[in-house]
Amino acid sequence: MPGRMSTKRRYQSGRGTGKGPDYTPWIKARDISSLGTKGVIKDWKDGRQRHLLSQNEVRFYYILRWDDNVIDIREQFPLDIATTKEIAAGFGVKHPGNGHDPMTTDFLVDYIDEKGIVKQRACSVKNDRSVIFGDLNDPKVARAVEIQRIEMSYWKRNKIPFKIIFGDELNKAYASNIAAVTSFYDIRTVNTPQSFLLWLLAHKYIKVDMESAPLDFPALMEEYLSSPEQIAQQLQAIPERAARLIKLNMEDALNVMS
Numbered sequence: 001m002p003g004r005m006s007t008k009r010r011y012q013s014g015r016g017t018g019k020g021p022d023y024t025p026w027i028k029a030r031d032i033s034s035l036g037t038k039g040v041i042k043d044w045k046d047g048r049q050r051h052l053l054s055q056n057e058v059r060f061y062y063i064l065r066w067d068d069n070v071i072d073i074r075e076q077f078p079l080d081i082a083t084t085k086e087i088a089a090g091f092g093v094k095h096p097g098n099g100h101d102p103m104t105t106d107f108l109v110d111y112i113d114e115k116g117i118v119k120q121r122a123c124s125v126k127n128d129r130s131v132i133f134g135d136l137n138d139p140k141v142a143r144a145v146e147i148q149r150i151e152m153s154y155w156k157r158n159k160i161p162f163k164i165i166f167g168d169e170l171n172k173a174y175a176s177n178i179a180a181v182t183s184f185y186d187i188r189t190v191n192t193p194q195s196f197l198l199w200l201l202a203h204k205y206i207k208v209d210m211e212s213a214p215l216d217f218p219a220l221m222e223e224y225l226s227s228p229e230q231i232a233q234q235l236q237a238i239p240e241r242a243a244r245l246i247k248l249n250m251e252d253a254l255n256v257m258s
Contacts, residue, residue, distance in 0.1 A: 059175035060165050070111045
């Protein structure tokens with residue numbers, strides 16, 4: 001993909017290297033001027049900005065990050081170009097780009113499996129199934145399939161599971177609910193009972209159905225935080241230091257309720 005920074009500069013600046021808060025994606029949102037649905041999200045757990053190139057990537061990111069078994073997500077992850085060139089040549093197809101830019105995978109995910117072992121999986125996000133399962137007589141579809149085969153083969157060589165995610169099959173309500181509550185993950189944002197509710201949801205002290213429909217926040221307020229007594233009960237359920245800070249920040253609101 002074209003960008004403001006040359007391939008050489010990207011390598012020199014450490015693009016595509018590091019982990020967690022120290023990772024730098026190969027492609028950043030500002031590098032792509034033509035995408036109107038891209039997004040830069042500040043991760044609520046480690047504080048690093050994630051550079052996502054479509055709303056489907058944004059939605060999938062929220063759903064991935066909500067999973068407590070996921071410990072790191074590296075977006076726009078560059079693939080070793082010598083390997084992908086070799087794979088492309090083996091298939092008899094043209095390597096994407098100008099021969100100098102590496103291919104990228106949308107997400108490389110580190111997670112803890114059921115045995116407590118850290119593993120990885122790679123994910124590619126497509127708008128819908130027609131992108132690669134459409135009419136192969138369409139040059140765009142045929143080319144997308146060629147590129148996808150290279151990417152899949154790359155991860156197979158590296159013995160890392162690879163999965164294609166279709167954006168139109170993502171749970172939009174789920175992603176939207178996660179985005180809403182995690183915007184109050186930082187305890188410094190809590191200064192009202194309403195923001196306290198979202199903080200409790202973001203930290204999973206209150207667990208509700210996030211997947212079926214958009215959250216009804218007024219109903220949740222009525223159920224969990226409609227009185228000083230309920231607020232006090234929720235404060236007792238969280239770490240003491242956090243409870244003191246939240247109670248101090250909500251002091252004016254609590255006085256009004258009393």
